[in-house]
Amino acid sequence: xxxxxxxxxxxxxxxxxxxxxxxxxxxxxxxxxxxxxxxxxxxxxxxxxxxxxxxxxxxxxxxxxxxxxxxxxxxxxxxxxxxxxxxxxxxxxxxxxxxxxxxxxxxxxxxxxxxxxxxxxxxxxxxxxxxxxxxxxxxxxxxxxxxxxxxxxxxxxxxxxxxxxxxxxxxxxxxxxxxxxxxxxxxxxxxxxxxxxxxxxxxxxxxxxxxxxxxxxxxxxxxxxxxxxxxxxxxxxxxxxxxxxxxxxxxxxxxxxxxxxxxxxxxxxxxxxxxxxxxxxxxxxxxxxxxxxxxxxxxxxxxxxxxxxxxxxxxxxxxxxxxxxxxxxxxxxxxxxxxxxxxxxxxxxxxxxxxxxxxxxxxxxxxxxxxxxxxxxxxxxxxx
Numbered sequence: 001x002x003x004x005x006x007x008x009x010x011x012x013x014x015x016x017x018x019x020x021x022x023x024x025x026x027x028x029x030x031x032x033x034x035x036x037x038x039x040x041x042x043x044x045x046x047x048x049x050x051x052x053x054x055x056x057x058x059x060x061x062x063x064x065x066x067x068x069x070x071x072x073x074x075x076x077x078x079x080x081x082x083x084x085x086x087x088x089x090x091x092x093x094x095x096x097x098x099x100x101x102x103x104x105x106x107x108x109x110x111x112x113x114x115x116x117x118x119x120x121x122x123x124x125x126x127x128x129x130x131x132x133x134x135x136x137x138x139x140x141x142x143x144x145x146x147x148x149x150x151x152x153x154x155x156x157x158x159x160x161x162x163x164x165x166x167x168x169x170x171x172x173x174x175x176x177x178x179x180x181x182x183x184x185x186x187x188x189x190x191x192x193x194x195x196x197x198x199x200x201x202x203x204x205x206x207x208x209x210x211x212x213x214x215x216x217x218x219x220x221x222x223x224x225x226x227x228x229x230x231x232x233x234x235x236x237x238x239x240x241x242x243x244x245x246x247x248x249x250x251x252x253x254x255x256x257x258x259x260x261x262x263x264x265x266x267x268x269x270x271x272x273x274x275x276x277x278x279x280x281x282x283x284x285x286x287x288x289x290x291x292x293x294x295x296x297x298x299x300x301x302x303x304x305x306x307x308x309x310x311x312x313x314x315x316x317x318x319x320x321x322x323x324x325x326x327x328x329x330x331x332x333x334x335x336x337x338x339x340x341x342x343x344x345x346x347x348x349x350x351x352x353x354x355x356x357x358x359x360x361x362x363x364x365x366x367x368x369x370x371x372x373x374x375x376x377x378x379x380x381x382x383x384x
Contacts, residue, residue, distance in 0.1 A: 009112075014119045015102055021123070022098040025130045026091050040081075040090050040133040042068050047075040047082040051206050056215060057222035069222060069297075070135070072215045073167040076202040094130055097137050101126055101304075104141035107148045110315060118311040124335050125307040132301035139165050139172045140288070140305040146175040147284050150182050151277075159191030167199045170223075174291040177260075180268050181280050233300060234293035235362060237355040249296050256294035263372060270376045278316050279375055282368060285313035289365040293358060300338055306361045307335060313364055317371075326367060330360035 007013055029037045041064040049056050049068075056068050056075065075082075081089040081096075105118050129137040142165040149158035158179075165172025176192055179185040204212045231237055231249060235256065240247045267283065288309025292298050310330050317323045337347065337357045351357065 008120075009116050011106070011112075014116065017123065018098050018102050018119075018126070019095070021127050022094045022130060025127070025133075026094050028131070029090060029094075029133065030087065037090055037133045038064050038066065040093060041086075042066060043070075043074070043078045043093075043135075044082045044086070044089060046070070047079060050075045050203060050215070053207065053211055055218050057218050067222065070169065071167045071200070071219055072203045072207075072212075073199050074135075076206075077164070077168065090133070093133070097130060097135075098126070100141045101137045104144040104148075108144060109148060109151045114315045117315060118308070121311040121314075121331070121335075122304065122307055124339070125304045128335075128338055129301050129304045134301045135168050136302050136304045139169055140308045142168075142172055143175045143284075143288060143305065144308060147178060147280075150178055150188070151280075153182075153184070155184055155188045156191050156195075159188055160195045163192055163195035163199050166196060167202075171291045171295055174287050175284070177264055177287060178280070178284065180264065181283065230297045232296040232298040233302070233355055234295055234298045234358050236294075236296060237298075238358055238362065241354050253294055253296065256290070259369075260290060263369065266376050267372060279372070281312060281316040282372060285309040285316070286365065286368045286372060288312065289361050289368070293362050293365060298358075300357060303334065303357065303361070310334075310361060310364050313368055322367070326360060326364050330364060333357065334360045 029040075034041065045060065045063050046056050046068045049060075050072065056072060059065075059067060081093045083089070084092065101122070102119070105115055105122070108115060108118070110118075126137055142161045146158055146161040146165075149155075149161065162173050162175050165175070176189070179188050179192075182188065200216075201212075203215060207215060231240055231247065236247055236249055236252050239252065263286070267279070286309070289306045292302055292306035292309075295302065307330070310327070314323065314327050333351075334357045336342070337351045342351065
C-alpha cells in the first residue's frame with residue numbers, strides 16, 4: 001500500500017500525468033479539427049493582424065469566430081507559438097501551458113505533501129483549461145509565482161510576473177495587492193510599474209508610435225463593449241438566476257471591489273497576524289477566488305485560477321467539517337461539472353443555467369472572508 005501511495009506522490013508520476021493530459025488534448029484537437037482550437041487560432045493570427053496594422057479586436061470570420069480580447073502586448077508574447085506551423089505551435093503551446101502550471105506549483109514554499117495535493121486537486125481543472133486552449137492556466141501560474149517570489153524576496157520577479165499576467169489578461173494584476181504585506185512594498189511596486197511600462201511597449205517596433213497608441217485605444221474600446229454583453233459565471237451569474245435581467249453588472253463589481261478594499265485595509269491596519277505566513281497564504285487564496293467570481297467575463301475555463309485558490313485555502317484551513325464539505329462541493333460540482341461523469345442533460349439544463357460551478361467557489365470565498373476578519377483586532381478587540 002505504501003508503494004502504491006508513494007507512486008502517486010512521486011513528482012515524476014504527477015509530471016508524467018500532466019504531460020499525458022497535454023498530449024491527449026493535442027491529439028483530440030488534431031482529430032476534431034480547427035474549431036476545437038479556435039482560441040489558439042485567435043492568439044496566433046493576432047500577431048499577423050498587428051504587423052499588418054489591422055484592428056486586433058474586430059471579427060475575422062474567415063479565420064476564426066469570437067474576438068481577440070487580450071492586450072496588444074500579448075501578440076508579441078505569443079510569437080514563439082505564432083511563427084511555427086499551426087500543428088507545431090499548438091503542440092508547443094499545450095506543453096508550455098502544462099509545464100508552466102506544474103512548475104509554478106513546484107516553486108510554492110510549502111511542504112511536498114501540500115504540493116502533491118495542489119497538483120492533483122488542480123489537475124482536472126487544468127484539463128478543462130487545456131481543452132479550451134486558453135491562457136487561464138498561465139494566469140493562475142503567474143499569480144502563484146508572484147507569491148512564491150514575494151516569500152523569497154525576489155522583488156524583480158515578483159514585479160515581472162503580475163506585469164506579464166496583466167498584459168495577457170488584465171485580471172492577473174490582482175496579486176499586486178499582496179505587496180502590502182511585505183516590507184519592501186514600495187520598491188516592489190516601483191519595479192512593477194517599470195516592468196509593465198516596458199512590456200506594454202513591446203508592440204512598438206512592429207507598429208510605430210502613432211499606430212501603437214491606436215491599438216491600445218482599440219483594445220480599451222473592445223473591453224468596454226465586452227462588459228456590456230457578458231454577465232460571467234460567478235456572483236453576477238448566480239444573482240441573475242434569482243433576478244433574471246435585473247442585475248447591474250457594474251454595481252455588483254463595484255460592491256465586490258469595495259469589499260476587497262475594505263478587507264485589505266482591515267487586514268493591513270488592524271491585523272496583528274498580517275505578518276504571519278498563514279494569513280498571507282489565505283489572502284492569496286482569497287484574491288485568486290475573488291478575481292474570478294467577480295469577473296464579468298468568467299467562464300468555465302477561467303476557473304483554474306479560482307480552483308488554485310481553493311487548493312491553497314484548504315492546505316492552510318483548519319480542516320473543519322464545513323471546510324471538508326466545501327472542498328468536496330468544489331470537487332464534485334465545480335471541477336467535475338464539465339465532465340461526462342454527469343449526463344449531458346444535467347450539464348446543459350442544470351449546471352449551466354444555474355451557475356452551479358460558481359457556487360462552491362463563492363462558498364469558499366465567504367468562508368475565507370470570515371476567517372480573515374477573525375484574525376483582526378476588530379473581531380477580537382484588545383481589552384481596555
